[in-house]
Amino acid sequence: MPSREKSWTLDADSSTLRVLTNGYQSWSEAEVRPLTDLQTRASLKWMIDQGQDPAFPPSGEAGVWRSHSLLALIHPDGGGWVGAQLEASRTFAHWEARAIGDRVSVTCTLEGPEVDIAWEETSDVIGTLERLSAELGRNMQARTPAPLRVWCSWYSYFRGVTFNNMMDNARLAREQGLPFDVFQLDDGFQADLGDWFETSEHFGGHARDLPAELKALGFRAGLWLAPFLVGPNSKLFGQHPEWLLKNDAGEPLLFGDNWGGPYAALDTTHPEALAWLRELAATCRAWGYDYLKVDFLYAAAHPGVRHDPSVGRAGAYRLGIEALRAGLGDEGFLLGCGAPLSGSIGVVDAMRTGPDVAPYWDDSARRVLLGDGSVPCTRSALHTDLSRWYQHAWYQPDPDVMIARKELSLLNSDERGSLLGLLDVIGGLRASSDPIGMLDAAGLALLRESLTISTPDGPTTLAHSHGGAVTHFRRGTFNLLDTEQAGIRAHSYAPTPA
Ligand code: 9PG
Numbered sequence: 001m002p003s004r005e006k007s008w009t010l011d012a013d014s015s016t017l018r019v020l021t022n023g024y025q026s027w028s029e030a031e032v033r034p035l036t037d038l039q040t041r042a043s044l045k046w047m048i049d050q051g052q053d054p055a056f057p058p059s060g061e062a063g064v065w066r067s068h069s070l071l072a073l074i075h076p077d078g079g080g081w082v083g084a085q086l087e088a089s090r091t092f093a094h095w096e097a098r099a100i101g102d103r104v105s106v107t108c109t110l111e112g113p114e115v116d117i118a119w120e121e122t123s124d125v126i127g128t129l130e131r132l133s134a135e136l137g138r139n140m141q142a143r144t145p146a147p148l149r150v151w152c153s154w155y156s157y158f159r160g161v162t163f164n165n166m167m168d169n170a171r172l173a174r175e176q177g178l179p180f181d182v183f184q185l186d187d188g189f190q191a192d193l194g195d196w197f198e199t200s201e202h203f204g205g206h207a208r209d210l211p212a213e214l215k216a217l218g219f220r221a222g223l224w225l226a227p228f229l230v231g232p233n234s235k236l237f238g239q240h241p242e243w244l245l246k247n248d249a250g251e252p253l254l255f256g257d258n259w260g261g262p263y264a265a266l267d268t269t270h271p272e273a274l275a276w277l278r279e280l281a282a283t284c285r286a287w288g289y290d291y292l293k294v295d296f297l298y299a300a301a302h303p304g305v306r307h308d309p310s311v312g313r314a315g316a317y318r319l320g321i322e323a324l325r326a327g328l329g330d331e332g333f334l335l336g337c338g339a340p341l342s343g344s345i346g347v348v349d350a351m352r353t354g355p356d357v358a359p360y361w362d363d364s365a366r367r368v369l370l371g372d373g374s375v376p377c378t379r380s381a382l383h384t385d386l387s388r389w390y391q392h393a394w395y396q397p398d399p400d401v402m403i404a405r406k407e408l409s410l411l412n413s414d415e416r417g418s419l420l421g422l423l424d425v426i427g428g429l430r431a432s433s434d435p436i437g438m439l440d441a442a443g444l445a446l447l448r449e450s451l452t453i454s455t456p457d458g459p460t461t462l463a464h465s466h467g468g469a470v471t472h473f474r475r476g477t478f479n480l481l482d483t484e485q486a487g488i489r490a491h492s493y494a495p496t497p498a
Helices: 043-052 125-139 154-160 163-175 208-215 233-237 271-287 297-301 312-328 364-371 377-388 391-395 415-427 442-450
Strands: 003-010 019-020 031-034 064-068 070-074 078-083 092-100 103-111 117-122 148-152 182-185 191-192 196-200 218-226 255-258 261-265 289-294 333-336 348-351 396-398 430-432 477-478 493-495
Touching: 003 117, 019 064, 019 415, 043 255, 064 070, 070 092, 070 103, 070 125, 078 092, 078 103, 078 125, 103 117, 117 125, 125 391, 148 163, 148 271, 163 182, 163 208, 182 208, 182 289, 191 261, 196 233, 196 271, 208 218, 208 271, 218 271, 271 289, 289 312, 297 312, 312 333, 377 415, 391 396, 391 415, 415 477, 415 493, 430 442
Parallel strands: 148 182, 148 430, 182 218, 218 289, 289 333, 333 348, 348 396
Antiparallel strands: 003 103, 019 031, 019 070, 064 092, 070 078, 078 117, 092 103, 191 196, 255 261, 477 493
């Protein structure tokens, strides 16, 4: 795919400007930072594969900021510049801002077919960003159904989840009258990545038998898949090597690192792989799942050699998710995760817009020392989700689960309050993963509060931040730092007094 570049030179003192970036996929860092700072580049290859764009990762140079789909530069008075692609179904737009003393240079490089790019100077960056992001959503016929309230097995049972864990929680939720719409089974039920119809040894049942039991309790059934991933020891890997993304030597490309090692990916330009994906989603639908959380989706856009070399990375990704949508049907609810963001508009109903929440505040070893802003932890999730507030025009945002429990969690009450504040200002999906039986009266009350649907809020300023992210909202202010800021305790959320 030929790439085209547009560039602009701005007469502006780079030392006074801030930059707002949007990372490539759900887990990639989004933030607002002084332009002269250093954008963090993950130090290990698998972290770049899994948390950044391997074709356009942060440069590692101070004063150079890379962003996907859009970019904003902000003066202390809130004015500045906003750039955004206005169509994204087959095209990635790579933005770079570079501080050069009393000037700033900005480039936008397209990877994929030509699309319209907006570049505007404005006295109101927040308003311009919201307007351009809404325009992109309209152009791509964004799906924004009513947000759902979801119980998800991941954040307490992880890969050890069993059929009985699901049913025990569903029964307790019904007894307590908790307002969940969906009970969603996450990673751990399957024999291997790609072998989705065979069950793991510990699961104790088959995923196909769960929906009927959940429906009997009045819940919709949801299922997690990493549909584009193929485990190197899976049956699928052995049976269909021709469906896999290849390296230059023609061998299946292995990348990332999870489930104890690297994994392969389906080549979504291969017609048989696409037919298999459609069938996979249709089979889950036929089992009774009308909510699919489709994860690790960036794999379909990973750089590599494809069956049809005329299709670029963004185009290959789009073919893959369109096949999933076709199999699930128009009525099914599709939640993207680990997904290239703007390239999913119009196909997904909802999208994870940040890294995983975890039952602890920070993982500074991986986040700070190894430079991986996509690492699961509550701080990373807040940082990136808040800095993507404008994406409600693209899909229902999913800022991940509330953690209301006190057991099996290191979060303190300020940190739980920040998660609650996050869900309120983002105004998208609501989710929980707490074992219901573990919650005391206060925990149940906090969980109920977190399941209350809200409308999206917006920031009051991008010129100040308590921690490198968008932190100042109309409804309240977040302090992501480890020390008190302007009277707001470390790690806490302070609602704006009425
Ligand atoms: C299942 C999980 C859950 C979760 C997803 C995704 O970079 N990492 O180490 C990393 C680990 C886990 C992860 C994402 C990134 O979680 O977001 O909700 O479904 O997979 O395996």
